[in-house]
Amino acid sequence: MFVAAALALLATMILTIVRALSGPTLYDRLLAANSFGTKIVLFIAVYGFLAGRPDFLDIALVYTLINFVGTVAVLKFYEYDDSVGGDYQEDDY
Amino acid sequence: MISMEHLIIGVLLAFLVVITIGIIVLRDLMAAVILTGLYSLVAAGAFVVMDAVDVAFTEAAVGSGISTILFLGAVSFTRAEQKPRGNDSWLAIVFVIATGALLIYGTLDMPRYGSAESPAQTHPQLGKRFLEQSADEVGPPNIVTSVLASYRGYDTLGETVVVFAAGIAVMSLLGLKRRRPEEEIPEHAPEDQPPELEQDTDRLT
Structure with a gap:
């Protein structure tokens, strides 16, 4: 069961990496990176049970926090610097 | 179980290779910064699978957290787009490949991953x-x-x-x-923040 879950997570990681590499806008890439962080967290949790040692769950929690901080930092940067998101339109809301 | 572990490590290392190629190829520096954070996350995951939890911790905090923010600061000093390069020198590629081959050659003497015969394992005391x-x-x-x-x-x-x-x-x-320079006013002074924030909340609601 855990093997299947781990393999499925690896497959979704491949999908998010494809999106991060090919994403037309920066926001696609950012969202892909964020969801990839979530996948890594889930993967660490699943792998802990797969290896029989679920002691690393707290590390997965810390990864969640770090991932969140990174995403917020990038978005703050967009908020302050208009020259970066050149392809960004007000209508995109 | 060991083969499963090796499979997962191999897949994660393949992710690293793909992401690295993406970082090299992409002209967009912001995308490169985001992909660098992604790279660190994958590396941290691989470290966790290899039982090097402390290294993984450092990699995630420094590589994915602080480095991303530092890179963002660096990008804010330049343009968000890489200049189009001229002809890439073949000499540079040869040098890079030769250096990489030397580094890989240097690792061949090391004990294999998880080896029970490594000096740290076989030393008596x-x-x-x-x-x-x-x-x-x-x-x-x-x-x-x-x-x-x-x-x-x-x-x-x-x-x-x-x-x-x-x-x-x-x-x-x-x-x-x-x-x-003391006379230069920072681009985004603290005073002009509250109106923007109010605008944003208005827009959201």
Whole structure:
């Protein structure tokens, strides 16, 4: 069961990496990176049970926090610097 | 189970290769920054699978957290787009490949991953001594900390000196110029923030 879950997570990681590499806008890439962080967290949790040692769950929690901080930092940067998101339109809301 | 572990490590390392190629190919520097954070996350995941949890922790905090923010600061000083390059020199590629081959050649002498015959495993007293005596000899309950800070303390000190020297070099390149202009108002003064925030909340609601 855990093997299947781990393999499925690896497959979704491949999908998010494809999106991060090919994403037309920066926001696609950012969202892909964020969801990839979530996948890594889930993967660490699943792998802990797969290896029989679920002691690393707290590390997965810390990864969640770090991932969140990174995403917020990038978005703050967009908020302050208009020259970066050149392809960004007000209508995109 | 071991083959499963090797499979997962192999897949994660393949992710690293793909992401690295993406970082090299992409012209968009912001995308490269985001992909660098992604790279660190994958590397941290691989470290966790390899049981190097402390290294994974550092990689995630420094590589994915702080480095991303530092790279963002660096990008804010330049343009978000890489200049189109001229002809890439073949000499450079040859040098890079030769250096990489040398580094890989250097790792061939090392014991294999998880090998039971590595010197750290086969040494008669080493691991036993660390496990049994480190609490009395050094103190901290965490043996990794004892090894890092005491048994191989000079090694750690050397690493710290290298990082310190690199920090001084970077500061001497960048930091001295930015102290002097007092008259320049920062681009985003704190005073002009609250109206923007109000606008944003209005838009959201």
